[in-house]
Amino acid sequence: MPDFGEVLRLDDLHVSVHHGAAAAVRGVSLQVRPGEIVGLVGESGSGKTLTCRATLGVLPPGCAVESGSVSFGGVDVTSLSRRGWERLHGSQMGAVFQDPASYLNPVIAVGPQLTEVVRVKLGLGRRAAHRRAHELFEAVGLRQPERVFHQIPAELSGGMLQRVMIAIAISCDPQLLVADEPTTALDVTIQAEVLELLRRLRDERGLAVLFVSHDLAVITQLCDRIAVFYAGEIVESGPVEQITQRPRHPYTQALLRVASVGDFRRRELEVIAGQPPQVGEDITGCRFAARCPVAMPECKAGPVRSVPVGERHEARCVLAARAMVAS
Amino acid sequence: MTAAPAGTPPLLAVESVDVTLGRGWRANQVLSGVDLDVWPGEIVGLVGETGSGKTTLARTVVGLVNPKRGRILIEGLPISALRRGARRAERRRGHVQLVFQDPLRSLDPDLTVAEIVAEGLTIRGQTDRDEIRRRVTGALEQVGLDATVLERTPGQISGGQRQRVSIARALAVEPRLLICDEPVSALDASTRNYVLRLLDQLRTSLGLAIVIISHDLSSLAGIADRVVVLYRGRIIEDGPVDRVFTTPRHPYTALLMASAPSIRQHGVRNDRPFSPRQLRRTDSDPAPPAGPGACVFAARCPFAAGVCAVQPPLTAVGERWSVACHRHEEWAALAQSARLGRTDPCPLSSSG
Numbered sequence: 001m002p003d004f005g006e007v008l009r010l011d012d013l014h015v016s017v018h019h020g021a022a023a024a025v026r027g028v029s030l031q032v033r034p035g036e037i038v039g040l041v042g043e044s045g046s047g048k049t050l051t052c053r054a055t056l057g058v059l060p061p062g063c064a065v066e067s068g069s070v071s072f073g074g075v076d077v078t079s080l081s082r083r084g085w086e087r088l089h090g091s092q093m094g095a096v097f098q099d100p101a102s103y104l105n106p107v108i109a110v111g112p113q114l115t116e117v118v119r120v121k122l123g124l125g126r127r128a129a130h131r132r133a134h135e136l137f138e139a140v141g142l143r144q145p146e147r148v149f150h151q152i153p154a155e156l157s158g159g160m161l162q163r164v165m166i167a168i169a170i171s172c173d174p175q176l177l178v179a180d181e182p183t184t185a186l187d188v189t190i191q192a193e194v195l196e197l198l199r200r201l202r203d204e205r206g207l208a209v210l211f212v213s214h215d216l217a218v219i220t221q222l223c224d225r226i227a228v229f230y231a232g233e234i235v236e237s238g239p240v241e242q243i244t245q246r247p248r249h250p251y252t253q254a255l256l257r258v259a260s261v262g263d264f265r266r267r268e269l270e271v272i273a274g275q276p277p278q279v280g281e282d283i284t285g286c287r288f289a290a291r292c293p294v295a296m297p298e299c300k301a302g303p304v305r306s307v308p309v310g311e312r313h314e315a316r317c318v319l320a321a322r323a324m325v326a327s
Numbered sequence: 328m329t330a331a332p333a334g335t336p337p338l339l340a341v342e343s344v345d346v347t348l349g350r351g352w353r354a355n356q357v358l359s360g361v362d363l364d365v366w367p368g369e370i371v372g373l374v375g376e377t378g379s380g381k382t383t384l385a386r387t388v389v390g391l392v393n394p395k396r397g398r399i400l401i402e403g404l405p406i407s408a409l410r411r412g413a414r415r416a417e418r419r420r421g422h423v424q425l426v427f428q429d430p431l432r433s434l435d436p437d438l439t440v441a442e443i444v445a446e447g448l449t450i451r452g453q454t455d456r457d458e459i460r461r462r463v464t465g466a467l468e469q470v471g472l473d474a475t476v477l478e479r480t481p482g483q484i485s486g487g488q489r490q491r492v493s494i495a496r497a498l499a500v501e502p503r504l505l506i507c508d509e510p511v512s513a514l515d516a517s518t519r520n521y522v523l524r525l526l527d528q529l530r531t532s533l534g535l536a537i538v539i540i541s542h543d544l545s546s547l548a549g550i551a552d553r554v555v556v557l558y559r560g561r562i563i564e565d566g567p568v569d570r571v572f573t574t575p576r577h578p579y580t581a582l583l584m585a586s587a588p589s590i591r592q593h594g595v596r597n598d599r600p601f602s603p604r605q606l607r608r609t610d611s612d613p614a615p616p617a618g619p620g621a622c623v624f625a626a627r628c629p630f631a632a633g634v635c636a637v638q639p640p641l642t643a644v645g646e647r648w649s650v651a652c653h654r655h656e657e658w659a660a661l662a663q664s665a666r667l668g669r670t671d672p673c674p675l676s677s678s679g
Contacts, residue, residue, distance in 0.1 A: 043515040043517075044486070044515060158377065187376040187377055187542065188376075188542055188544070188583060188586045188587050188588070189376065189582055189583060189586045189603070190376075191586065191588070192585075192586035192588075192603045193603075195588075196603075214515060214516075215516075215588065216516065216590060217545075217588035217589050217590050218588045220590050221588050221589075244590055254517070255516065256590065258516040258517045258519075258520050259516055259590050260516075260543065260545035260546060260587070260588065260589050260590065261545060261589055261590060264544065264545060264548040264568075264572035264573070264584065265548065265569070266548060266549060266550075266568075266569065267549060269520035269523055269524050269527075269546070269549045269550070270517075270520060271517045271518075271520045271521045271524070272517040275485065
C-alpha cells in the first residue's frame with residue numbers, strides 16, 4: 001500500500017553483478033520515512049553498498065537492477081533516464097561516501113565547488129550562492145567558513161573534507177541523504193563529531209538518512225532503524241532498541257556478540273564460525289543456515305520468508321516465524 | 328618511566344627517540360622523546376590519530392627510519408647505531424617482523440602463499456628445501472591455515488586468510504617481536520576477533536612480544552596488557568590497559584574512549600565517565616597557551632591553563648603507569664563539576 005509518509009521505498013529489489021551473471025542483492029525491501037535515520041549493516045559483500053548505489057541510480061559498470069522498484073517520494077525512479085536522475089541528484093537526494101577527497105576537484109577551492117552546485121541546481125546568483133555556502137559551512141560545524149571557502153581539498157583534514165561533502169550534499173535541501181561508510185576513514189574522535197552532525201541535521205532539518213556501515217556499533221549509536229544484510233538479503237530489520245535488545249535472527253545475534261562492546265574490559269573475543277557464501281551462490285533455503293548454530297533440516301528445505309516479529313520489526317528466520325505462530 | 332618486571336630486560340627498548348622526516352624547510356619532527364619498553368610475552372597496544380607517528384615509530388623500530396636522536400635496542404643490541412652491512416645482517420636475522428594493514432597491497436600478488444611465507448627464510452640463508460617446506464607448513468599451521476592454500480595467490484583467498492598469511496610470513500623466521508600496523512582495521516568484526524585471538528594465542532605459545540597499532544580501542548581492550556597513547560609524536564599516556572581504560576589520566580585518552588563507538592547491550596555496563604562533549608574545547612573556553620614549547624594537546628584541551636605553556640614530561644602516576652599532563656589530578660573533577668551543565672542537546676547513545 002503506498003504510504004505517502006515515506007521518502008524512500010525499496011520493493012523486492014534485485015541487483016545483479018558481473019553483467020547479470022550473479023545475483024548480489026536478492027529481494028531487498030526497505031522504507032525510509034522523513035526525519036528517520038536508517039542504517040544498513042553487514043559484512044563486506046553482503047549487498048548493502050549495492051543497495052544504496054541502486055537507490056542513488058549510480059550502480060558501477062556491469063551491475064544492473066534486475067527487478068523490483070525504487071520509489072522516491074512515491075514515484076518509481078528505477079527506469080529513470082540520465083537526465084531524470086540528474087534532476088533528482090542534489091536537489092532531492094544528496095550523497096556522501098567514504099573518501100571525500102576523491103569526490104572533490106583537487107585544484108579548485110572547496111567554496112566554489114559548493115557554489116557551483118547551488119548556482120546550477122537552485123539558480124542562485126553569485127552573491128546569494130556565496131552567502132549560502134557560508135551558511136552551510138557554518139551549519140556543518142566548520143569553524144572558519146570564510147577561510148575554508150578559499151582552501152583547496154589538500155589543505156583540509158579528512159574530517160573537514162567530510163563536513164564540506166556533507167555541506168554540498170545538503171546544499172539544495174534534499175529530503176534524503178545517502179551516506180555510504182562516511183566515517184570509516186576518520187579518527188574516532190572525528191567520527192563521533194560527524195555522527196553528531198548527522199543527527200543534528202536530522203533534528204533541525206527533518207532530513208532522512210540512509211546510512212551504510214560495516215560497524216554495528218556505529219550504526220546502533222546513530223540510527224533509529226537498522227536493516228541487517230547477509231549474503232544479499234535483509235535478514236532482520238527493525239527499531240534499534242529491538243535489534244540490540246531483542247535480536248530475533250541468529251545472524252544478528254552473532255553480529256552483536258562479535259561487535260565492539262563499550263565497557264573496555266578484557267573478555268573472550270567471539271567469532272562467527274564458517275564463511276559467508278560467495279556472491280551469486282544459489283542456496284536453497286536460509287542463506288545463513290550453514291553457519292547457524294540453531295539450524296534445522298527445514299531451514300534448508302525452501303525459501304525462508306521475512307515475517308513480522310514486532311512493531312516494524314521483521315526477521316527472515318524459521319524459528320522466529322514459529323515463535324510468532326506459537327504466541 | 329615504567330618499572331621492569333623483576334629481573335628480565337626488555338626485549339625492545341626505545342630510548343628518547345626523535346625522528347624527523349624530510350630535510351630543510353620540509354623537515355617535520357614526527358616523533359619527540361619517545362620512550363617505550365616491551366617485554367617478552369607482552370601485548371602492547373599503540374593508539375593515536377592519523378599523523379600521530381604510530382607508523383613512523385613502527386618503521387623506526389624495524390630500522391626503516393633512522394632516529395635523529397635516541398636509541399633503539401633489541402635484546403640489548405643498539406640496532407639504531409648499526410650501519411650498512413651490520414644493519415642488513417641484523418634485519419636478515421628477522422628478530423623483528425612487521426605485519427601491515429592491507430595484506431592485498433603488502434603481499435606480492437604474483438607469488439603463491441608458499442612462496443610468500445618461504446621468502447623470509449630464503450633471505451635468511453635457509454637453502455634446504457625440505458626444511459623450508461616444513462617451516463612454511465608449520466607457520467601456516469600456527470595461524471590455522473592448512474595446506475590447501477599453499478599454491479594459491481593472495482587474490483584467491485579471503486581477507487581474513489590473507490591477514491593470517493601475513494602473520495605466518497612473519498612467524499616463519501621465528502621473530503621475537505611482532506609489530507602489527509592496523510592488522511584488523513580492514514576486516515569484518517568476526518574475522519577481526521579471529522585474528523586478534525590468534526595473536527593472543529601466539530604470544531602465549533611462542534612467548535612473542537607483540538605491538539599492535541590500532542584505532543579500535545575496544546578490540547585492544549580484549550587482548551592488550553598495556554596501552555600507549557601517542558599524540559602528535561609524543562607519548563602522552565602509557566599504562567596497564569585495564570587501569571588506563573577505566574580511569575584515563577590524560578584528557579585526550581578520555582576523549583578517545585568517550586568517542587569510541589559501542590553497543591548498548593543487556594548485561595553490559597556501558598556508562599562512560601564522560602561524554603565527548605565534556606572533553607572538547609568550546610569557543611567560550613579561555614585561549615590555550617600557544618607557542619613552540621606548549622603542551623602538544625593544549626590547542627584541543629578544554630582544561631589547558633597557564634602551566635600548559637610548557638610541555639609536561641611523562642610522570643609516573645601508578646605502577647608502570649605514566650602520563651604527560653600538568654593537570655592530570657584536576658581535570659577529571661573539572662569535567663565532572665563545572666562542565667556538567669554543558670550537556671549534549673542531541674546526545675548519542677554513548678553516555679547511556
